[in-house]
Amino acid sequence: MTTKSYLDMELLRFTTAGSVDDGKSTLIGRLLYDSKSIFQDQLEAIEHTSKQRGEEGVNLALLTDGLRAEREQGITIDVAYRYFATPKRKFIIADTPGHIQYTRNMVTGASTANLAIILVDARNGVVEQTRRHSFIASLLEIPHIIVCINKMDLVSWSEDVFEQIKSDYTSFAAKLDVRDIHFIPISALKGDNVVDPSQNMLWYNGSTLLYLLENIHIASDVNHIDARFPVQYVIRPYSDKFHDYRGYAGRVAGGIFRPGDEVEILPSGFSSKIKSIDTFEGPLTEAFAPMSVCITLEDDIDISRGDMIVRKNNKPEISQDVDLMICWMNEKSLQLNGKYAFKHTTREGRCVVKDVKYKMDISTMSRLSDDKNLSKNDIGRITIRTTVPIMFDSYRKNRITGSIILIDEATNETVGAGMIV
Amino acid sequence: MRAYNLTHLRELESESMFVLREVAAQFERPVLLFSGGKDSIVVSHLARKAFWPAPIPFKLMHVDTGHNFSEAIEYRDWWAKEINATLVVASVQDSIDKGRVVEEKGYNASRNVLQTTTLLDAIEENKFDCAIGGARRDEEKARAKERFFSHRDEFGQWDPKNQRPELWNIFNGRKHIGEHFRVFPISNWTEMDVWQYILIEKIPLPSLYFTHKRKVFSRDGVIYSMSDFMKLKPEEKEEEMIVRFRTVGDMTCTGAVLSEASTVEDIIAEVAAARTTERGSRQDDKRSEAAMEDRKKQGYF
Numbered sequence: 189m190t191t192k193s194y195l196d197m198e199l200l201r202f203t204t205a206g207s208v209d210d211g212k213s214t215l216i217g218r219l220l221y222d223s224k225s226i227f228q229d230q231l232e233a234i235e236h237t238s239k240q241r242g243e244e245g246v247n248l249a250l251l252t253d254g255l256r257a258e259r260e261q262g263i264t265i266d267v268a269y270r271y272f273a274t275p276k277r278k279f280i281i282a283d284t285p286g287h288i289q290y291t292r293n294m295v296t297g298a299s300t301a302n303l304a305i306i307l308v309d310a311r312n313g314v315v316e317q318t319r320r321h322s323f324i325a326s327l328l329e330i331p332h333i334i335v336c337i338n339k340m341d342l343v344s345w346s347e348d349v350f351e352q353i354k355s356d357y358t359s360f361a362a363k364l365d366v367r368d369i370h371f372i373p374i375s376a377l378k379g380d381n382v383v384d385p386s387q388n389m390l391w392y393n394g395s396t397l398l399y400l401l402e403n404i405h406i407a408s409d410v411n412h413i414d415a416r417f418p419v420q421y422v423i424r425p426y427s428d429k430f431h432d433y434r435g436y437a438g439r440v441a442g443g444i445f446r447p448g449d450e451v452e453i454l455p456s457g458f459s460s461k462i463k464s465i466d467t468f469e470g471p472l473t474e475a476f477a478p479m480s481v482c483i484t485l486e487d488d489i490d491i492s493r494g495d496m497i498v499r500k501n502n503k504p505e506i507s508q509d510v511d512l513m514i515c516w517m518n519e520k521s522l523q524l525n526g527k528y529a530f531k532h533t534t535r536e537g538r539c540v541v542k543d544v545k546y547k548m549d550i551s552t553m554s555r556l557s558d559d560k561n562l563s564k565n566d567i568g569r570i571t572i573r574t575t576v577p578i579m580f581d582s583y584r585k586n587r588i589t590g591s592i593i594l595i596d597e598a599t600n601e602t603v604g605a606g607m608i609v
Numbered sequence: 610m611r612a613y614n615l616t617h618l619r620e621l622e623s624e625s626m627f628v629l630r631e632v633a634a635q636f637e638r639p640v641l642l643f644s645g646g647k648d649s650i651v652v653s654h655l656a657r658k659a660f661w662p663a664p665i666p667f668k669l670m671h672v673d674t675g676h677n678f679s680e681a682i683e684y685r686d687w688w689a690k691e692i693n694a695t696l697v698v699a700s701v702q703d704s705i706d707k708g709r710v711v712e713e714k715g716y717n718a719s720r721n722v723l724q725t726t727t728l729l730d731a732i733e734e735n736k737f738d739c740a741i742g743g744a745r746r747d748e749e750k751a752r753a754k755e756r757f758f759s760h761r762d763e764f765g766q767w768d769p770k771n772q773r774p775e776l777w778n779i780f781n782g783r784k785h786i787g788e789h790f791r792v793f794p795i796s797n798w799t800e801m802d803v804w805q806y807i808l809i810e811k812i813p814l815p816s817l818y819f820t821h822k823r824k825v826f827s828r829d830g831v832i833y834s835m836s837d838f839m840k841l842k843p844e845e846k847e848e849e850m851i852v853r854f855r856t857v858g859d860m861t862c863t864g865a866v867l868s869e870a871s872t873v874e875d876i877i878a879e880v881a882a883a884r885t886t887e888r889g890s891r892q893d894d895k896r897s898e899a900a901m902e903d904r905k906k907q908g909y910f
Contacts, residue, residue, distance in 0.1 A: 195805060199617035266772070268753040269746045271799045278617040280797055292774055299776040407614045421630045425663040433662060439627045439778075444613070468658040476613050480626040480659070493634055517774050531779050534634070591777045600783040605776045 197273065200406055202303040203282040203330070205294050205321040210307040211338050215376035216270060216283060222383035223398065225272035267297045276402040291550070291565035292517040294321065295605055298328035299591070302406050305397075306335050310343045310373070314356045316551045322357075323550050326364035327513060327567070327607065329587055331409045334370045334400060341375040345388045363553060365584070368404075372397055410477045411586050415443025416504060417497040418533035418589070423482055435466060435482040436491060441533065441588040442581075443499070444476045445483065453489060454496045454579045455506055460487040477588075494535035496579045496589075504579045504589055509542075511609040512592065513583075515567045518603035520596070522562040522570070528603065529595040532578050533588065538597070543571040569609070583607035618806055625652070625794040626659040627778060628757055632739055632792050633659075633666050635782035639739040639792075640697070640732075643669040643689075645681035646857040647814060648743030650688065651803055652794055654812050656741075657692050667741070670697040672728050674720040674859045676838045681857050684815035699731035716828075716842055719861040729765040732789060739782070739790045747799045757796050763787040801880055808873045817854045818876065820869045825850050831864035 204212050219225075270281040282297030284290065298304060304325040308318050325333055335357055343349045350373045361369060372381055373392055380386035383398045395403070420438040445451075449462045465472040466482045475481045483497060491497075498504065516522050522541060530539045544560035547568040555569075562568045572594075583590030594604035615623065629652075632639050641656060643649045656665045669689055673682075689696040701720050704710045709730060710723040732740060746753050756772055758780045773781055782790055795803070807814065824835040826845045833839060835847055838861050852865035853876075870876045 195616065195618065195809065197617045198614065199620045266754050269797070270753065271747045271797075273799070273801065278799075278802070296774045296776055300778070410613075412613050420627070421634045421660075423660060423663045427662070427664075430662045435662075437630055437659070439623060466662070468661040478620060478623050479615065480623040480630070482661070529783070531781065533779075587777065591779065593776055593779050593781065595781055595783060600781070600785065602773045602776070602781045605774070 197275075198277050198406065199280065200277050200303060200401060200404075201280045201282065201301050202305060202401070203284060203294075203297040203301040203325075204305045204307070205284055205297070205324070210309055211376045212283075212307050215305075215307065215336065215338065215374075215382065216281060218376050218379055218382045219281075219398065220270065220272050222379060223272050223274055267293050274398070274402055279401065291320070291324065291567070292515060292605075294324050295328060295515045295517075298324055298330055299587075299605065301328075301330050302409050303332040303334065303401070303404065304330045306333060308335060308337050308353055308357070310337050310339045310346075310349055310353065313353045314360060318357070319360060319553065320550050322361060322364060322366070323548075323553055326366045327515075329365070329584055329607075331406075332368045332370075332404055333366050334372060334397065336376075336397060337371065337373045338376050340373045340380065340386075340389065341378050345373075345386075347389070347391045350392070370394075370400060370404075372400070411442040412476055413443055414502055414504070414581065414586060415445055415449075415499045416441040416581070416586065416589050417445060417483065418535070419491055419493055419495045419497065420534045421493060422491070433484070434488070435484050436497065437480070437482045438497075438534070439480045440475050440477045442477050442586050443502070444474055445497075446474045447471075450500045451485070451497050452500050452503065453491055454498060454503070455577050456489070456491075456495070458487075458489045459500060460485040460489060462486075494533075496533065496535075498579075504581045506577050506579050508574045508577050509571065510574065510578065510580065510592070511569065511571050512606035513548075513567065513609060514562070514570050514594070514604045514606045516562045516564055516604055518596065518601060519564055520603070521564075522568075522604065524560065527597065529597050530572070530574065530592055531595065532580065532592040535576070535578055537574055537576040537578075539572040539574040539594070541570055542573050545569040545571070570606075572606075580608050582609060618802060618809065621795075621798055621802060622655065622658075622806070624778070624797065625655045628780070628792065628794040629656050629659040629741070631758075631780050631782070632741060632794075635780070636739040636790070638735070638737050639667040639741060640670045640735065640737040641665070641667055641694075641741040642728075642743070643671050643685065643696070644743070644857065645671070645677070645685040645688075645815060646743070647803055647807065647818065648745065648795060650743075650812060650814065651798075651806060652741065652743045653688070653692055653694065654810065655794060664693050668695045668697050670699060670731065670735075670737075670740075672699045672724050672731070673701065674724060675700065675702040676720055676836070676860045678815075678817055678834070678857065678860055680815050680817050688813075697731070697735065699727050701727045703727070704730065716840060717861075719859060721859050721862050724859075725765075732765070737789065738784070739792055741792045741794065743795060744793045745798050745800070745803075746796050755793060755796065757793055758782055759791040759793065760784065761789050761791060765789070767791075801877070804873065804877050804880055808877065814873075815857060817857050820851055820853045820871050820875075822849060823852050823865065824848070825852060825865060832866070833864060834860055836860045 268283045272279050284293045284297035306321050337353050354371045374381040381396045417438050419436045423435040423437050425433050447462050452459050463484045463486045465475045527540050546555040546557045547559045581589045590608045592606040593602050596603045701723050704727045710726045756775045825832050853868040854865050870879050
């Protein structure tokens, strides 16, 4: 890999959902191994462990089992992040377990992903777990899904089996909000169609998994239309050189900002113009998501953390009453009329749960209107009222201004992950 | 650069600056743990960029084992001035003198483990409520599950089974009195990313990272620098080799690699071709398979 190509790489974040038996760890191990991202000492360590356990060959799954408890029990209990790179892209994998009791981990891993790999065991086809994972990927608005039909070696590399699963999946996915779905027949264990094209499935002339990961178009996954700048931190140098400097630091959450733009500050509603977009290297002519910059305005207005700078003619919703889909993450169930702290962009406050509209049965994707008890790993639709107005877009429109977390005020734990409807 | 699309290094940079600004906004007395190693240098460089044109709104703290490379200490003092930051030094020697910890004995004695007590004491004495570190998730298995905002209880301990879920880029830094956070802004960077970033940002580094002649000895396959802090076993002998260091830590547990890499470009070529992880030359991780996990639970970096 030359220095030059490395400097021009893109970043792709993806999540893998699947259970131990789907061969998910083997698949990740295979990607890391075949793309030569595994070091000699790591390989020696797992060779040693495989031998100790009396396993045949090197167990690639051991590469991704991080914590001791997992190694002992042979399960993955949390989100683990893995990294590898090819000359085209750097990849961040959010590796999550697939059991129903780990829905919250899947949601966590999916929250930052551009792409989801969904593993289907070719012998079993589309099962309840496949539907659950796909629903979560669609709820979290992951723009791209790759369905890997794994263990093709165990169904005699059969094209019919592949086509049947593909058609089953397509008909059920019609109910989901997914824009881009791909299907690949693979054998993670043997390596077919993971990095190298399969010699056993010549009937398949699509791309390998790695080729797709390297080439899938991700540049338009970010919202570059609706300009949103949540103010994160106010910069006041108080130095001789920058005596009256007052800059608003933050990361662009959507759209494009340029000096001279007419802007409005929310929630106050004051207007001004962008004077400069500053960085350590000097001023910029434009800033877009997800750049971290510092904006100065022509007018001296009172702005603080939690405010939002937007374009005058394109505003988010401003309200204290918010409808959301929520994934509950805590042992203690969601309390109707309960009070929680919330964080939304850089804004925080308190809120009360006014209504639980329904709980989702995430296996059948049906709404349960008479079951409103949301416990750990449940997903449902609720309405909250916040103490201060928040400036938001629907999660579908913008994953940054459309997401919110609820926090238990007594324990400070993050208890709910909300996607604004 | 493609239109409206960042390269992966700029996207990582932006994410790290966002995290550093969250720290400044959410905590009252954060501190940046500075070792003089490349990762903490990169974090402090990112902090300078995140708050420019204002100075970095928190102090730098070095936990000094007293067994450091003199080059690292010189660099530390120079860099703190260069970026206009205040440096606090917490000393393991002080912890030993006060009887807070007892020095290990024997040929492989290291003060590496003792650092944890010194660090936790310094956090308590200075009332720091957040310690920013340069740890990366690609370094070690136990770190692959670490959060950006990692909660520590009143004993400074990490509970891997009970971590707060971290969604999108919303970071929950709420805590009770006496608890603190560890924050890792470059969690998502790999060793290669760090080196490439040092190259494009032209960040100066301690000379230890580049090739030089050094008096060394070999033990258990690791090349150690000769120093007053390690005694040679009868069968070991001093030699002169052309080496550099891939990580910069305590002299008693940091191994050198044979290398003629004299520029950042050379190092990048070397890292790309490397067949062992950078922690492969860290003796502290080899004590057991779960060595890092155990140290982290107790409050290690």
